[in-house]
Amino acid sequence: MILKALEIEGVDQIFGFPGGAVLPLYNQLYDSPLKHLLVRHEQAAVHAADGYARVTGNPGVVFATSGPGATNLVTGIANAYMDSVPLVLITGQVASYFIGTDAFQEADITGITLPITKHNYLVKNAKDLPSILSEAFYIASTGRRGPVLIDIPKDVFDQEAPFEYNQQCHIAGYNPTYSGHAGQINRAVKAIRDAVRPVIFGGGGLIRAGADQALRELADTAKIPVILSLMGLGAFPGGNSLFLGMPGMHGSVTANYALTETDLIIAAGVRFDDRVTGKLENFAEKAKIIHIDIDPAEIGKNVNIDIPIVGDVRLVLEDLLRKLKPGNTAKWLKQIESWQAKYPTPTGSKGASSSLLPQFVIRELSRLSEPDTIVATDVGQHQMWTAQHFIIPAPNRFLTSGGLGTMGYGFPAAIGARLAAPDQRVLCITGDGSFQMNIQELATVVNNKMDITIALINNGSLGMVRQWQEFFYEKRYSHTILAECPDFVKVAEAYGVRALRATTEKEATRAIEEAFQTKGPVLIDFVVNPEENVYPMVAPNHPINQIITGGDF
């Protein structure tokens, strides 16, 4: 019944790990046409489904068993919730007559995931399953997307019930608003017409809504520069001259100066995260703000908004486009150009002790990969360097853990992307800290002969935390130095993964070229300068125009 519902919903790929409470489900799966990827840890199943969902736009589906199987999903669910990724998770639960007795492998997973799911269900009776499954897919994939969990007791899997599946469902308390309020849109048009120094600040919502084309037309028509949050990267072409990069803590100087000096922010599908705004009182003090978002609760949550527009960001941008006339922002663009010329993205410290700089590695990876390459990152310094240096030309090609900042996300997400886009190159850029959080998935990629290039930026430390200790804790490197342990080349080879090592620029370029021509999984261990820091940097809770540049300018 469950599998039939998944087929109706157009699911073709499941990610999961079996166990006692889901034995009936896995037994059904045995002769089902649905594909299932067996991972080595449930957390990887969620991240892989998350990567799959980000690339395809459709909900990722996960199976896991009760108790530890379900609790191992928690980090992945929280990650998907923060980044608004549609997932449907089906967990087994102990038999309904055991619930509440602390039975073997019992955990109250609906209780645990209450604050990190868009909605969740504990199924008491098999006859409710069709409507719950249909609601789950509907909720996960509409409005502001998000994970929905369905917990099914073992005995409910075995119950017989009539299967009447209706994809159209009506939920009294759930009616997302899609089209923007006409009056507000007119106010926005007027504000854009009157603005002298406007910027567009876009985020992940643009990608989820498929608003990249509308954004591009809007920017081109009104000649407005575009800043994208980490989650928004790819929604506007990385190489375009109107693109100013990412704002905030590790954002470009130009983006941060532009947000400080602008008189109008057109915010689209962003949520004004603290990593973007820095000190709130000083954020965009001179600007009026138009905020377009599908989630009304995001509007006015962190920053006061002058013109709120609740709706689907693509539809709203298209409405704006119909009413906008070509803008004249030449003077403002000139100012921006001069910042760009003065403050290029720093390419790394000169005279470093190691001859290989991580920024160079990322630039080479970007240069040598095709434009449709999908890049998945982990979390930390390598993530920020990728955001700064890797050119992301289009949406759904940059997978990163933005809101939760989950180390261990990247590699499984790359696995999900591999299955979602069989014809595109998949590149996982990770760090030696992050990679060890889901390193066991090397077995999954080997078993499934997956073409994935793992670019390991190995600085022998938990680099981002080490950087903060250097800046804010008097270089007291408490538990952030990992040294060169383990030997990643040997580990990869032990799993049966081809592995290369690069310690110089020349070796790096050659290794990337070789890896890109290799079938199957390849790992490149880039041994980079361990003291390298991510610049520019705005200290936490500081105004975003107070920038630590690292003396590179």
Add this chain to the structure above:
Amino acid sequence: MKHVLAILVENKAGALTRISGLFSRRGFNIDNIAVGETVTPGIARMTITVEGSDPVIEQVMKQLHKLINVIKVSNLSKEPSVMRELMLIKVRADTGNRSDIQQIVETFRGKVVDVSPDSMIIEVTGTEDKLEAIKMMLEHFGIKEIVRTGKVALLRGTKTTRES
């Protein structure tokens, strides 16, 4: 400022937990809370008194609205409405002061609902101010126990807070 919110919610397992969890998770303070059935089967009404500035209350209402089980959220403090709370007070009383207490209770239009040799239970309904006032008046007799329902409220006039 205190705001009284009326929340219509599907009467499903976990719905209450979702709502109370949301308040603690997002750092909103619940003053008091009352729950009960409505005229529509399957739909319960919660009346929550919450303290906060206007922007905070707006965020509370938006976050509540995001919960799938929540059908409607209204701020009854923004419109003329009738608000009541019920309180039971067990107060020390003996033959010497029973009539004094009785007098106070009458003044506040309360009721004595139980008497024992050394105590009385008083039932009183009203606004928060009124309940505080009678509580203060009874304090010097010695209050043994208090229980309150939390505030309930309805809009004045023909307007209603219904699910559609």
